[in-house]
Amino acid sequence: MDYISIADAMKQGKGIVALRGWCYRERKSAARAFVVVRDDTNIIQCVIEKASADPETWVAAEKICIESSLTVQGEIVPDARAPTGFELRVRRLEIIHLAERFPITKDQSTEFLLDVRHLWIRSRELTAVWKVKSQVLAAARDFFSQKKYYEVTPPIITGSSCEGGSTLFSIKYFEEKAFLSQSAQLYLEAMIYSLKRVYALTPSFRAEPSKTNRHLTEYWHLEGEEAFMNFEQLLQLEQELVSHICQWVATHCAQELKVLGRNPEELKKITLPFPCITYTEAIELLHKDGIEIPWGKDLRTIEEEALMKHYDKPLLVTRYPKEIKAFYMKDDPSDSRVVLCCDMLAPEGYGEIIGSSERETDVNILINKLKCQGEKIEHYQWYLDLRRYGSVQHSGFGLGIERVVRWICKLESIRDAIPFPRTIKRMTP
Ligand code: ATP
Ligand code: MG
Numbered sequence: 001m002d003y004i005s006i007a008d009a010m011k012q013g014k015g016i017v018a019l020r021g022w023c024y025r026e027r028k029s030a031a032r033a034f035v036v037v038r039d040d041t042n043i044i045q046c047v048i049e050k051a052s053a054d055p056e057t058w059v060a061a062e063k064i065c066i067e068s069s070l071t072v073q074g075e076i077v078p079d080a081r082a083p084t085g086f087e088l089r090v091r092r093l094e095i096i097h098l099a100e101r102f103p104i105t106k107d108q109s110t111e112f113l114l115d116v117r118h119l120w121i122r123s124r125e126l127t128a129v130w131k132v133k134s135q136v137l138a139a140a141r142d143f144f145s146q147k148k149y150y151e152v153t154p155p156i157i158t159g160s161s162c163e164g165g166s167t168l169f170s171i172k173y174f175e176e177k178a179f180l181s182q183s184a185q186l187y188l189e190a191m192i193y194s195l196k197r198v199y200a201l202t203p204s205f206r207a208e209p210s211k212t213n214r215h216l217t218e219y220w221h222l223e224g225e226e227a228f229m230n231f232e233q234l235l236q237l238e239q240e241l242v243s244h245i246c247q248w249v250a251t252h253c254a255q256e257l258k259v260l261g262r263n264p265e266e267l268k269k270i271t272l273p274f275p276c277i278t279y280t281e282a283i284e285l286l287h288k289d290g291i292e293i294p295w296g297k298d299l300r301t302i303e304e305e306a307l308m309k310h311y312d313k314p315l316l317v318t319r320y321p322k323e324i325k326a327f328y329m330k331d332d333p334s335d336s337r338v339v340l341c342c343d344m345l346a347p348e349g350y351g352e353i354i355g356s357s358e359r360e361t362d363v364n365i366l367i368n369k370l371k372c373q374g375e376k377i378e379h380y381q382w383y384l385d386l387r388r389y390g391s392v393q394h395s396g397f398g399l400g401i402e403r404v405v406r407w408i409c410k411l412e413s414i415r416d417a418i419p420f421p422r423t424i425k426r427m428t429p
Contacts, residue, residue: 001073007041009076010086019044019088020071020096022122023064033061035093036083037072042255043124045082046072048090057093067122069096114415118429121419128256129416132249133405137201139248140222140399143241149197149224154187156180156202159379167206169217180205183398185328186383188225189359192394193386199224201401211424212301213413214351216402218422225396231330231340231358234395235316238344238354239274241399242314246270249408260409267408269313276316279338282307298324305349314353318342327369329357342397350407356397363387 001018009017021039028034033048048061064070072093079087103116104123113120120126144151157171157178169180184200191198204221224237249257250264257264277285282303283295291306293299299307299317308315319338322331329339341357360366363384370377377384402417415421420429 003071005041006037006039006044009088010042010044010084012076013078013086014076016073016091017076017088018071018073021069023066023068023070023099024124026064026066028062033058033064035061035064035070035072035090037070037088038124040127042084044076044084044086044088045079046074046088046090046093048093053090054092057090060093060095061090063098064093064095065099066102067099067119069099070094071096114421114426115429117420124259126416126419128253128259129405129409129411130419131256132253132260132409133401133417135249135252136245136401136405136408138252139245140201140241140401142248143244144199144224147197147237149199149226150195152188152191152195152198152200154181154184154191154200154202167208169205169207182206183221184223185225185396185398188223188396189328189383189394190386192225192227193390196228197224197226204398208424214301214403214406216414216418216421216423219403219414219418220401221398222401223396223398225394227392227394229358229395230393231342231395234356234358234397235276235318235342236272238342238356238397238399239272239314239316242274242344242353242404243270243272245404246408257409260411262408262410274314274316274344275311276318278318279320282317285310296321296323299343301351304345304351308345308347308349312347314347315345316342317345325357327366327373327375328359330360331365346403346407348407348410351403352400353403353407354397354399356395358393358395361387361391361393363391 003018003020006019009019019037021037023035024038024043025036031050035046036043037046048057050058070093072088072090074088074090076086076088104119158181159178170177182204184202188198188200201222203218205218208215208217246267250267254264283293286293286303286306289306293303319332320341321337322339325339325341329341332338332340343352344354346353366384366387367377370380402414405417406414411417
């Protein structure tokens with residue numbers, strides 16, 4: 001008999017089916033055994049009656065323990081009392097591998113669960129997260145393909161930084177020092193001269209010194225860059241991307257969202273236009289709320305959280321003071337104190353999900369800004385060349401995949417948005 005998935009068996013809803021998977025839970029009495037089986041698609045309650053089961057099946061049912069792998073065959077019937085609405089009346093159960101005593105039980109500490117992460121990733125909640133994440137990536141790729149962007153493959157090992165030296169990881173590169181990429185942006189900027197619209201999905205590395213719920217040291221970064229794109233078009237594009245991801249996940253992941261406690265209707269409401277304020281307006285709003293923050297200071301988590309109390313959609317905050325933003329951002333022609341940049345903040349206090357800007361196109365302004373930030377011009381010669389040979393207006397953004405997954409899946413910590421999190425204190429398993 002061919003094995004089918006639990007989801008397909010439930011769709012079929014009747015008749016004899018054969019399944020394979022793992023023992024998710026088990027409960028036994030003298031007369032019958034209940035074995036909840038899980039596979040990648042769902043869980044199903046299987047019942048084995050001692051009186052009617054063949055002897056080997058009963059022996060297997062008595063022996064089986066959590067996380068053992070198994071095959072079962074039997075009749076599937078609707079049953080309102082069963083956890084997922086169906087029950088399998090087992091005719092034959094075979095153990096593929098009898099598991100050792102599974103180390104994960106109820107109420108274990110976060111640290112222990114991270115120690116056994118390679119086993120904990122099988123849990124129902126985390127399995128739901130991986131599925132949502134896979135659909136977030138599918139949605140993003142679908143979006144960029146519709147917009148006629150090319151996916152490109154920038155390097156991870158680099159000789160120069162992008163987001164500031166303090167969070168760079170350095171590595172020994174033969175006799176020299178190299179760095180792990182913090183952003184593909186500078187390389188994407190180079191590639192727009194050949195492909196006009198490009199995007200990349202790469203790991204980015206940040207030696208984040210603080211322990212927060214939204215920083216990993218290795219995360220997946222989705223970055224896009226487009227030639228001839230102005231600031232207004234950039235804002236439009238990033239709203240469309242985030243809305244597309246939310247709509248896509250709401251339609252493709254209903255079952256997973258339910259497991260995670262996220263109502264798909266909340267995601268369906270993430271439609272254009274998103275609210276948009278300037279940094280200066282954000283500071284005024286915070287002052288009205290009685291939060292003291294001088295103009296010129298970067299928004300921290302507490303200020304972002306306070307701001308987001310006013311909004312239930314992602315918020316665009318534009319035009320930050322240039323001193324707190326990167327050298328490649330273009331000055332606002334109508335106010336030279338600020339740059340044409342935008343951070344997108346997720347609702348419900350999940351924090352920044354996108355950083356973006358129109359890029360400076362003038363080689364001399366870039367050289368000046370690099371000097372002011374104490375950077376060595378020699379390291380950036382190749383990048384400055386991009387402004388020497390056919391410089392054009394262009395803009396781009398970077399979205400943190402795990403930040404978006406954390407928000408969509410309502411996760412307490414960003415660690416649960418990636419199977420094997422790397423943080424200040426942890427790089428194994
Ligand atoms: P933050 O202020 O939250 O540290 P950032 O300003 O350093 O963010 P950018 O350099 O603009 O972030 O990076 C682009 C995007 O990458 C961010 O909007 C965020 O979604 C994501 N990101 C940045 N740092 C991290 C990190 N350490 N872990 C996970 N995602 C990150
Ligand atoms: Mg940062």
